Amino acid sequence: MKNAPNPELVNMTNIPNVHTKRSKGGSGLRNKYLPYLLLVPVFTMIIVVVFIPLLTTIIYSFQSYRLTNREEQATFIGLKNYFTLFQDDRFISSLVTSLIYIAGSVVGMLILALITAQIANQAFKGRSVFRSTILLPWAVAPVVAAQAWKFMFETDYGIINHILTSLGVIERNIPWLVSSETTMGSVILTNIWKTTPLLTLIIVSGLQTISKDLYESADMDGASPFKKYFYITLPLIKPFILMGLIFTTLQTINVIDIIYVMTGGGPGEATEIFTLYNYKVFFQYLDFGLGGAMAVIGVTVIGILIFIYGRNMNKQINH
Structure with a gap:
């Protein structure tokens, strides 16, 4: 008749597996978000260098904004600049x-x-x-x-x-x-x-x-x-x-x-x-x-x- 396995030994052998699963789960979460974290500097540079200047330029295009005339700075004039250009x-x-x-x-x-x-x-x-x-x-x-x-x-x-x-x-x-x-x-x-x-x-x-x-x-x-x-x-x-x-x-x-x-x-x-x-x-x-x-x-x-x-x-x- 075979001896029954010791429950304490069974529990001890299962402990490393639990830790392994937890560590794998943690590394999986880290690997999941790591690519996005690495892309953050790139997207930040694109936003700062491209999108913010482009948005600012679009806003300027609808304004009368001359640095030589303080009265004509940041004055909204709609599409007047575009009409002026196509008549120039x-x-x-x-x-x-x-x-x-x-x-x-x-x-x-x-x-x-x-x-x-x-x-x-x-x-x-x-x-x-x-x-x-x-x-x-x-x-x-x-x-x-x-x-x-x-x-x-x-x-x-x-x-x-x-x-x-x-x-x-x-x-x-x-x-x-x-x-x-x-x-x-x-x-x-x-x-x-x-x-x-x-x-x-x-x-x-x-x-x-x-x-x-x-x-x-x-x-x-x-x-x-x-x-x-x-x-x-x-x-x-x-x-x-x-x-x-x-x-x-x-x-x-x-x-x-x-x-x-x-x-x-x-x-x-x-x-x-x-x-x-x-x-x-x-x-x-x-x-x-x-x-x-x-x-x-x-x-x-x-x-x-x-x-x-x-x-x-x-x-x-x-x-």
Whole structure:
């Protein structure tokens, strides 16, 4: 006949299990809330840096708020600032100038990025050096890049006029940054040189996702290099192109360093883009009400562009 188990021993053996369950339950609660606690600093920074300034700007846009006039500080005027802007010829001109600047920059960046990305994706000796070289403009600060190109575009002693004159392309020096006919092209060229590496890097990452089997199958069918590029490569990298265009377009719209350093918006208002005019209204004219309304319009336009890009990118991914 077997001996019955000692109840005290049974209780003693069960005690550690109880503590283990309790400790597991406590650690489970800690693990449950730990991710949210870690996200608190991030959300706090987003609220302080993004949402509070945005909300303040929206409030300013409905007020007459000029620091130079104490009687017109924090006075509610409704939509008057918005009506004033759309009746302002300078504001309309800045919008048109921005569209020209963005369109010229995006088209130039896209063509150059597709060419350089295709070269960088090929296997050849010194490819790593080539990839590092094409990324150098992106690493240069916008102010430094703008100042360097300003010297090169200088009318009397700039290297661009010197080279063109030596080659016999032009007979006399061209005032690149002084003439309204050439100044926009000059700042667009500078922005293309500065921003294209970012788009190139994104397109190269897209090219590396394409399977070589597709090209081998096309070779067996006798497809030419152009057909392979337009029927295989381009359709497969379209999502990457659209993603890159989102970043480059935002950088082109928001970064005013190049135009501010090279032309200051001149000659006249030939290169005064929307964001540069908004900067002047805020920090030179000290009109926070009108500047706030301009900022709200700018955020709305940028949101629409991102929506269009994102929608097209989703269509390409779903296909």
